[in-house]
Amino acid sequence: MGRAPCCDKANVKKGPWSPEEDAKLKAYIEKNGTGGNWIALPQKIGLKRCGKSCRLRWLNYLRPNIKHGGFSEEEDNIICSLYINIGSRWSVIATQLPGRTDNDIKNYWNTRLKKKLLGKQRKEQQARRANYLKQEMKREPGIFVVPDQAVGRNPYWAELPAVSVHPNQDPDIKDQASIKKLLIKLGGRFGDDGQQPGSNSINFQYPLDISTAQDGPYETSMNMFASSTSTMNSINSTGSQLPNTHYDVNGSASNVLQGYNNLLNELVYSNPQQLDGSGSFYGIEDIANGSTGTSSAESSSWGDISSLVYPSIISNYGVCQQGPLQDSGFEELRYLGSQ
DNA sequence: AATTCAATCAACCGCTGGATT
């Protein structure tokens, strides 16, 4: 049996709210509260609106202390960090941004923040590629036979083996090591350049449960991620609803990976430069599988993406060699693998 | 000045899960 409609669609007004409707709803709720029953509320007030519509209007617009627009850099960082960690759980993210609604954050992410990040990533990508091509051509003139139109577009990917990747493929992250590697990858921040990890505007004040982490430079990586993890824990402790979700290092990797996968797909699929003729991508499969990568060439495309995901980790470690074909992320993971 | 295009955001829609009957 199908579900009964929440209201009589024929007698319900849709579309933008008038100031009179707003005033009615606001006045009633401020005086009487919602009464825990949104469906019945519009009838009580004499509004020809669906209860769901009233709820949305109140929560997203009429509720006191709502902020609209003007997101700060700090808020950007929080949104990005949380998105990477928990995915598009806007209501949870909203709990960490007082005055912001899930709808507002969702809109902001979809219309601006995502583009801001993609733009940043592209710029870095182009600069690195141009620099690499210049150096290589100087070193060994004639090694590259690159069609004119490809110069500056994909100078070295053409040398790489094509590996197809399925957008919805879930990484195989069953074992501890794979999970750990992925968590390390997820440890970065997303604000403007120049800000060091320690100065992340999110207040990561909780100690890390390092029981599964290793000594050495990766402890810092783990700490960075665990900082986010701790944020997750604090979110849980503030009463947000996160059923069946574990954000600890040993916990539900699929939840943690949701945001990562979303962003990865967005980055890859929104960048036509990473497409070869057959619609395959270079080297992404290794990333999705949590591989450490085996050659510098294979790691290059991930590096372009990962520079966005954990730039601060990279910049923080002397063990990592910078360069377009020596991706720091994989260098780091290789180091981890050899411990 | 008119038209087209892109960006933004409020609101809607349908699904999910918990509570209740």
Add this chain to the structure above:
DNA sequence: AAATCCAGCGGTTGATTGAAT
């Protein structure tokens, strides 16, 4: 245990606005 109800959530749509042509 099954059916039903409802709040809450995330994805999507469509109206509006502003910039570009």
